[in-house]
Amino acid sequence: MNETKPALTTQERDELRRQGVLLTSLEELYNWGRSHSVWPLNFGLACCAIEMIAASMAKYDIARFGSEVFRPSPRQADLLIVSGTVTKKMAPHVIRLWNQMPEPKYCIAMGACAISGGPFKQGYNVLKGIDRFIPVDIYIPGCPPRPEALLHGLVQLQEKIRGQALTGSEAPRHLGSDDACDCPVPELGAHDIQPTHAPALWTAPTLARPDKG
Amino acid sequence: MDTPEQLRDRLLARFPGATVRLVPNGSPSAQVSFWIDAGHALEIARMLRDDPELALDQCSNVTGIDWRDREVTDIIKETQPGPPGAPSIPVERKVKRIEPGYLEVVYHLYSVARRQGPVILRLRTGNRSDAVTLPSLTPIWRSCEFQEREVFDLFGVIFSGHPDLRRILMWDEYVDHPMRKDYVEPDDYEWEPTPHGEVLAKAKRHYPAYRGSGTPGMTNDE
Numbered sequence A: 001m002n003e004t005k006p007a008l009t010t011q012e013r014d015e016l017r018r019q020g021v022l023l024t025s026l027e028e029l030y031n032w033g034r035s036h037s038v039w040p041l042n043f044g045l046a047c048c049a050i051e052m053i054a055a056s057m058a059k060y061d062i063a064r065f066g067s068e069v070f071r072p073s074p075r076q077a078d079l080l081i082v083s084g085t086v087t088k089k090m091a092p093h094v095i096r097l098w099n100q101m102p103e104p105k106y107c108i109a110m111g112a113c114a115i116s117g118g119p120f121k122q123g124y125n126v127l128k129g130i131d132r133f134i135p136v137d138i139y140i141p142g143c144p145p146r147p148e149a150l151l152h153g154l155v156q157l158q159e160k161i162r163g164q165a166l167t168g169s170e171a172p173r174h175l176g177s178d179d180a181c182d183c184p185v186p187e188l189g190a191h192d193i194q195p196t197h198a199p200a201l202w203t204a205p206t207l208a209r210p211d212k213g
Numbered sequence B: 001m002d003t004p005e006q007l008r009d010r011l012l013a014r015f016p017g018a019t020v021r022l023v024p025n026g027s028p029s030a031q032v033s034f035w036i037d038a039g040h041a042l043e044i045a046r047m048l049r050d051d052p053e054l055a056l057d058q059c060s061n062v063t064g065i066d067w068r069d070r071e072v073t074d075i076i077k078e079t080q081p082g083p084p085g086a087p088s089i090p091v092e093r094k095v096k097r098i099e100p101g102y103l104e105v106v107y108h109l110y111s112v113a114r115r116q117g118p119v120i121l122r123l124r125t126g127n128r129s130d131a132v133t134l135p136s137l138t139p140i141w142r143s144c145e146f147q148e149r150e151v152f153d154l155f156g157v158i159f160s161g162h163p164d165l166r167r168i169l170m171w172d173e174y175v176d177h178p179m180r181k182d183y184v185e186p187d188d189y190e191w192e193p194t195p196h197g198e199v200l201a202k203a204k205r206h207y208p209a210y211r212g213s214g215t216p217g218m219t220n221d222e
Helices: A010-018 A024-036 A046-056 A091-100 A111-118 A145-162 B005-016 B038-050 B144-155 B199-207
Strands: A079-083 A106-110 A138-140 B019-024 B033-036 B060-068 B069-081 B089-099 B100-113 B116-124 B131-137 B157-160
Touching: A024 A111, A024 A145, A046 A079, A046 A106, A046 A111, A046 A145, A046 B157, A079 A111, A079 A138, A079 B144, A106 A111, A106 A145, A138 A145, B005 B019, B005 B038, B033 B038, B038 B116, B038 B131, B100 B144
Parallel strands: A079 A106, A106 A138, B033 B116, B131 B157
Antiparallel strands: B019 B033, B060 B100, B069 B089, B100 B116
16 A cells, blocks of 8 residues: 555645545544544653643643543553653563553653663663663653653654554554564562563664774 | 760660660761660660650651671781890781671651750661661651661661561562672663773673773773
8 A cells, every 4th residue: 555656745635635625545544543542541650750740731731632531541541651760660560551551552751761761770670761671662851851842752653653554564563463462571580670671672782883893 | 955975874874784885977967876786775765765855756767887897907016125225116016807797777866846856876787697687666666667678678687576577669579688788780781871980891791892992981991
């Protein structure tokens, strides 16, 4: 569907729309609907959660983007906003919540801690980035990010959803095979969580400098 | 309120078998603390709380300190016999010995009723490995409960008489005590742009190919 060249360019289609002729595709319609009703999970971890709450209130008003319905149950949520420090003690529960969310689902890593461990990167009890266990769609830097940054991240996620093809290798996970895409839940071990990361999702970055060969 | 010396003498007069020593504090705050022996800690604590003049009714803080074994050099002054007829020569001899380490628990006590404090108590364990039991002061001050659990969790001090001695921050399956000075953390973070010190050593372990590569901060100097 996506490989063939569209018969009309976007400009031509916009021109037709101005003349009262509405042309669209199933894909566009479907993604338009999905992207404007992203329901986040009502779940906060640290100070980033305070900014997330502020974003949902009247002043920043996340309802303008269709995401005001914070669901208290993972079964009804589309978006996991990892808003804060993920301690190793908390990590299995975050991953279990992610596994309980039905597809299609998306993950935003909000703030330095959720991205990399942030100021606690060299500590013993903080997971160094939730992307070691969960596939992250949008990273929002900041410590904590302002509500505007969260809204920007949400808009970026909406663009990503609108750009998803419904077929082919780029199709959303929920349209693919029926294989379970559960993330492995780590065990709380004697010295550390086991495993320390999901090898399928994350490998340690290598320090490569092209100028040094 | 009594001066620390007066309070020490009162405690010693009340509990003849107890050990109460003042631990001086050289910092500007000069907060002197009382090192009391574990055997009498509970009765001394009860007296500090119930004494009408002290009325130390609030324990605001409980914390731990890990003192490792340390090498101490003692200087022993001796005299050597000099040449015949001359006076003997004074000689200094240095003797090194290992002072065994211990764990210490510090309690900060205040009186809300009499608006005074703090009185600082220190309890010391016998060593850092197998004699780490101290009496819990939770029966005296309820606010010690969670903080003693924290000291148990992070330092490994076992409080006898504690109503619910479980780990509070780390998970139950955990076996280490992270605030001990010889704790080795999991090697689970990697290169950062300007590593130095211990992080540099860790970065070199992760990226052996880059030893001495001229990467900023990745030299072989250390």
